[in-house]
Amino acid sequence: MVKLYSLAILHRSEQGSPQLLRAAYDLSSFGFFQRSSVQEFMAFTAKILTERTSAASRQSVKQGEYMCHIYVRADGLCCVLTADHEYPQRVAHTLLTKVLDDFAARVESSLWIEANAACAAYSGLEASLAKYQNPREADALTKVQDELDETKIILHNTIEAVLQRGEKLDDLVSKSQGLSDASKMFYKTARKTNSCCNFG
Amino acid sequence: MQRDPSDYKKMAHDPYCLEERIISDLQAVMKKDPNLEEFDVVPVTEAKNRSPIIHISHNLGIEVWCVKTVFMYCYENSFKLDPMWKKEYLRLERYTRVALLLNPNIATLWNTRKRLIANHLLDGDCDFLISKLVLSQKPKCVEALSHRRWLLQQVSLDPQWVETELSLCDRLSSRMKCNYHAWSHRQWVYSQSLKLQGFNLNLWASEFEISDVWTKFHLSDHSGWHYRKFLLDHFRQNLGKIEQNMDIARKVLGDSTGTATSSQLYMNLLNEELQKNQDLILSFNAHETLWYYRRFLLQAGTIDHSESLFIEKCCNPAKSNCNSANNVDAIQMRYLEHHRRWLSDFCL
Numbered sequence: 001m002v003k004l005y006s007l008a009i010l011h012r013s014e015q016g017s018p019q020l021l022r023a024a025y026d027l028s029s030f031g032f033f034q035r036s037s038v039q040e041f042m043a044f045t046a047k048i049l050t051e052r053t054s055a056a057s058r059q060s061v062k063q064g065e066y067m068c069h070i071y072v073r074a075d076g077l078c079c080v081l082t083a084d085h086e087y088p089q090r091v092a093h094t095l096l097t098k099v100l101d102d103f104a105a106r107v108e109s110s111l112w113i114e115a116n117a118a119c120a121a122y123s124g125l126e127a128s129l130a131k132y133q134n135p136r137e138a139d140a141l142t143k144v145q146d147e148l149d150e151t152k153i154i155l156h157n158t159i160e161a162v163l164q165r166g167e168k169l170d171d172l173v174s175k176s177q178g179l180s181d182a183s184k185m186f187y188k189t190a191r192k193t194n195s196c197c198n199f200g
Numbered sequence: 201m202q203r204d205p206s207d208y209k210k211m212a213h214d215p216y217c218l219e220e221r222i223i224s225d226l227q228a229v230m231k232k233d234p235n236l237e238e239f240d241v242v243p244v245t246e247a248k249n250r251s252p253i254i255h256i257s258h259n260l261g262i263e264v265w266c267v268k269t270v271f272m273y274c275y276e277n278s279f280k281l282d283p284m285w286k287k288e289y290l291r292l293e294r295y296t297r298v299a300l301l302l303n304p305n306i307a308t309l310w311n312t313r314k315r316l317i318a319n320h321l322l323d324g325d326c327d328f329l330i331s332k333l334v335l336s337q338k339p340k341c342v343e344a345l346s347h348r349r350w351l352l353q354q355v356s357l358d359p360q361w362v363e364t365e366l367s368l369c370d371r372l373s374s375r376m377k378c379n380y381h382a383w384s385h386r387q388w389v390y391s392q393s394l395k396l397q398g399f400n401l402n403l404w405a406s407e408f409e410i411s412d413v414w415t416k417f418h419l420s421d422h423s424g425w426h427y428r429k430f431l432l433d434h435f436r437q438n439l440g441k442i443e444q445n446m447d448i449a450r451k452v453l454g455d456s457t458g459t460a461t462s463s464q465l466y467m468n469l470l471n472e473e474l475q476k477n478q479d480l481i482l483s484f485n486a487h488e489t490l491w492y493y494r495r496f497l498l499q500a501g502t503i504d505h506s507e508s509l510f511i512e513k514c515c516n517p518a519k520s521n522c523n524s525a526n527n528v529d530a531i532q533m534r535y536l537e538h539h540r541r542w543l544s545d546f547c548l
Contacts, residue, residue: 002417029375032259065377084377086420088484107442129203135416138482184242188263 003029004133005040005066005082007125008046009103011112012076018050019114022103024125026133037183044178045159046070046080052162053078058093061156071096077104078110094148095132099125203269219273221295222266223298225253229260230297230329236260239301240269262331267302274299278309297330304334310347312497313536324355332368338376345385352392362403365389372398373414373424383423387430399441419480419487432469436500441461468502478510485488486531491539499546511540547548 008023020043026138045063048166049070052058055073060067067085069092072078079096102124111118131137156162159169173179211418229237237391240260242254252263261272274295294314304310316322329342329428336343352361366389372382390407394400402488411428435442442449442462443514450458468528475503476498481490498507514536 002419029374031240032256033242033254033261034237037243086484086487135240181245182243185245185264 002063002133004030004087004129005083005084006042006046006080007082007099007118007129008043008050009099009125010046010050010078010080011114012055012072012078013113018047018078019048021112021119022122022125023113026129029101034186037150037180037186040179040183041187042082044176045172047178048172049159049162050078052164058096058153059156059162060089060092060153061159061162066093067092069093070199072139073099075098079103089153090148091132092148093150093153095128097148098141099128102128135158140179203272218266219270222252222262222270223274223294225251226262226298227294228272229253230257230326233258233260233376234325234329236329238332238336241302246495264304271299271302274302277305287452289316290511293322293326297326299329299391304338304344305343307343311341313349314350317351326352327351334487335368335372339372340379340381342381345381349388350387351498357396362389367368367458370410373421377418378421378423383409383427386427388433388480390430399438401445401448401452404431404435419484420489421534422489422492425489425493432473432500436466439466442493449491452456467501470497473497474501478513482513485529486535488535491535495542496541509544511536511543 006023006025007154009021010018011021012018017143023043025039025042027038030038045068049059049061049068050072051140055076059070061070061074062085065084067083067089069081069083069089071093074126077100079100081092081096083092086094101160105123106124107118107122163169163172173184174191176184179187212434231257237258239262241264244263244265247265249265252266260358278292278295278299281288281295292312295301296312298307300306300313313322313327315326315431317324327347330338331348331351334341348365352365358364369382369386369389371381372385378384390403392401393516408428408431411431413423414424415421415428439462442465446460446465447463449455450464453465453469455468459468474494475492477494478495480487481494484490514532
């Protein structure tokens with residue numbers, strides 16, 4: 001399946017945790033009652049991954065049947081794309097560059113500190129998410145931007161591989177304030193049954 | 201909440217116990233809203249003092265804390281009641297329904313419902329809804345799909361049944377990838393509609409179009425590609441019937457070149473497919489399904505010299521990414537080597 005689930009723009013300052021500025025989701029393939037939890041988990045994953053990616057670098061992290069592509073710019077602006085394994089990695093990372101360039105051009109850098117009206121007014125994410133569901137659309141884009149060096153993308157097979165020594169995903173989930181109790185419960189059951197809906 | 205297993209037997213005749221009330225709530229929602237779309241178990245941290253049944257915009261949810269006790273209650277009682285004893289069939293219907301919603305993999309309970317329907321104690325509409333709800337939560341539930349197929353052969357069919365089933369299949373296959381059961385069901389529905397209504401070129405063409413869009417977005421879905429093969433095979437088996445309606449066939453397939461015979465039309469289709477398949481193989485790395493499908497197309501048509509041209513294209517790094525020293529491309533090279541070997545075997 002070639003599918004994009006979410007696109008999120010975050011900003012990481014020198015101190016403090018990354019702030020989610022704007023995100024777009026396509027959750028149509030999830031059940032009605034799961035959508036809010038899945039969305040919370042995508043935002044949560046985006047945050048913990050950007051925290052653990054060094055500036056001016058790219059990572060692709062596999063987790064279950066999902067693949068998170070992360071790009072952190074030198075100026076602290078980050079973009080996280082959640083897709084499936086079959087979405088071509090090269091296209092995903094080109095898309096990240098394009099989304100961030102577009103965002104930086106439309107929203108002033110002084111407004112990147114936290115989610116605010118200016119970020120909310122940026123409407124490009126939904127359009128990109130819908131358009132690039134078809135990776136052929138991105139094909140033309142890939143051919144123009146040859147500077148993307150694929151060998152520099154760091155690949156990880158699980159989120160655990162990205163975590164620092166001594167950190168556990170379960171602990172991060174239970175400590176997180178961004179996740180509701182229902183979502184934590186959802187995470188626990190999904191982990192237990194190892195069903196299709198395990199995300200995060 | 202915890203109960204001792206022996207409690208469930210004792211409770212069976214208490215119409216006011218917690219489980220009975222929850223079942224009644226659930227049944228009331230299903231009766232009130234026949235257009236329910238989805239069912240799911242909703243995770244909540246603790247039981248609040250209200251009904252655990254949630255009904256939001258045609259979606260039915262049950263809070264997780266009561267699932268175990270309600271299921272055990274229904275399960276125990278479904279096996280205790282005799283479907284042939286008329287006085288009990290209403291209760292039996294009630295328990296099997298909830299037990300199946302919570303755990304649809306028990307074929308015996310589906311069969312109990314079949315017996316009720318076969319004996320005219322129950323009409324089938326409710327089972328269409330139950331199986332639909334089950335599938336919304338577990339899109340690969342083969343028991344629910346087989347129950348549906350049985351129902352479709354038993355009850356008098358709604359004129360819209362083909363559309364209903366096909367759109368159900370659409371939902372199931374997009375909900376979970378490589379959903380073999382959903383595609384098998386689709387094949388069955390297609391074949392069944394032909395059996396009842398005869399060969400219909402419009403239905404064939406619309407299915408072929410849908411599968412075209414699907415396979416483009418789900419390159420590694422073996423079942424989806426297999427359905428496409430099924431449709432092409434079906435076209436070949438009905439060449440005679442298509443021959444009699446060449447005007448319609450040309451129109452439906454968008455053929456403007458004035459192809460004279462249906463077998464020519466079939467060859468054109470195969471060639472178009474080969475071209476599309478080549479584009480996909482060249483632009484997306486390492487999807488084995490594409491190679492399988494290619495070999496089917498070659499086998500169905502005839503292999504000519506252009507196949508070696510295709511292999512050359514795959515090897516040429518200027519036109520594709522095949523030769524860069526990346527792991528995925530090594531897999532692609534393996535598929536290519538396999539294909540080359542198959543080709544030489546096949547041509548002998």
